[in-house]
Each structure stands twice: as C-alpha cells, then as structure tokens.
Amino acid sequence: MVLSATFDRELVETSIATVGNTGIETLLTLSNVSKHFSTSRHDTTALNDISFDIKKGEFIVVVGPSGCGKSTLLNLIAGLDKATSGTLTFEGKPIRGPGADRVVVFQEAALYPWLNVRSNVEFGLKMKGVPAKERKPIVDRYLELVNLQNFQKALVHELSGGMKQRVQIARALAVEPDMLLMDEPFAALDAQTRDALQLELQDIWTRTGSTIFFITHNVREAALLADRVLVMTPSPGAIKAEIPVALQRPRNPDTHAVVDYAAEIRSALQHSDYHRATADTVYAI
C-alpha cells in the first residue's frame, strides 16, 4: 500500500545517482516551448521559448505576475493543452494527453458534483485499483488532514469554496502520484489551514518522493517548499531566474533563512535585471 511505505529520499537519490553520470534522473523536460492563443478578439503569446528540466523527486515552485502564463504552463505539463511549438517529454516520452501519473490540483476546485465528500476523496484510489479495505484508512486520514471528517457525507454544492478546495487537495494527495501539479492550491484557504497544509505537504513530499510542480503568488510559501524556484517574466511568460533553495528540511516558515530566501524571490520578481548575488549556501535551521 502506497501510504504505509516510508521513503528514504537520500537512499533513493544515491542509488539513482549511480545509474548515470548526470546524477539524478530527469522526469520532465521542456525544450523551447511556446504557446499562442488566438481568439476572434485577440492573439496572445502566453509562453515564449521555455526550456527546463525537472528531476525525479524535485519540488519545483513557479512564481510570476498574474497573466504571465503559469497555469498555461501547468496545463501543458498535465497534457490538458498542446504547445504551439517546442516539446515536452515525461519519462522520456512526449506528453500527448493527461495521465494518471500526473495529478492536477486546480486553482479552483474541480470536484465530481454527484459524489459526496468521502467518495470524491476516494475516487482516485478506486481508479488506481486500491482494494476497499485499504482505501478506508487512507480516506479517513486525508479527510482528517483537511479537517473535513465531519462533512464526509456532504454533497459538493453544500460546501464553501475553501472546503471544496480542501476536498480537491485530499483527493490528489491520497493517490500519491508520480507528479503532482498544483495551481495555487492554497490560495483560497484561511491562513490557519494554509499553514497546516504547507507543512503537511512538505512532510508528504519528504516521505513519498513525489515530484511536485507548484504555482504560488506567495514568496514565503515558495521559500518554504521549493528545491528550486522558477521566476517568470510578465506576459509573454519566460523563465527569468532559477533560485535553488538550499535549506535543510523540515523547514519552518518563521526562520530567518526562509524569510531571507522569500526576500530574494521577491527581489527576482520585482527587478527585470535580477542576478543571483550569492552562491548556494546550505543553512542549518
């Protein structure tokens, strides 16, 4: 069963590193990806010549101004839309559509309205073929995690926006997919739930070895969670900086080291001529 397996990230990284000269295995590659939208009203270049790799097990956070193409980028990786030019490969194969290996948590909750809260959370596990007896404790745990254990029988239309979002997060986390694509998943939540879920996500990532692609406008959240932050330019979106966050985990959002990185990410967002001033330093926190 997926959840009971503990995952030793260091061990896996060491064994992967021995596989090839390049170190850790690449999971996703984008090469010269551009995306144009044409409607009867206007043409938009949403993404302009984007190239980067994501390694297996990396936690990548994307920040950038509103409308710069973050969700468009996530949709291409999810296989929900196609690039106008360039290539995207996942485990060496071109991305041709959505797959169970890449699960999306959208900016706005997308739930099955005919299912109750519990069945929504259970849905992905059922699709994955996890037996009913094993599904029960997993669903219980994730309902508790998002604090919806008292609403498991409720239907989607009976929930607030924040509650719907918590169901969506529980559903995605419960299946522990190869890659989680999260589009501002905590933006609609109250501060207390957001803080709790940030820490839980950090813990889940450390335990499971999932690769996470996470979009946020919150620079502290980016510094807390990321291995590497990709900073995008205003529209048309391109990557203008990559900031590795060289901090040990578990991280605490209130430590100076996290706050300093948040300031660095903010500065990269604000200044068009941003250059990284410091070499990678590993802070102990």
Ligand SMILES: Nc1ncnc2c1ncn2[C@@H]1O[C@H](COP(=O)(O)OP(=O)(O)OP(=O)(O)O)[C@@H](O)[C@H]1O
């Ligand atoms: N289906 C579409 N048809 C036409 N234009 C689109 C479509 N989807 C996105 N766009 C345009 O592409 C650009 C990037 O949009 P996108 O939603 O990716 O931005 P974003 O960075 O996610 O913004 P936000 O932070 O506000 O969520 C915008 O100019 C938007 O109007």
Ligand SMILES: [Mg+2]
């Ligand atoms: Mg968006």
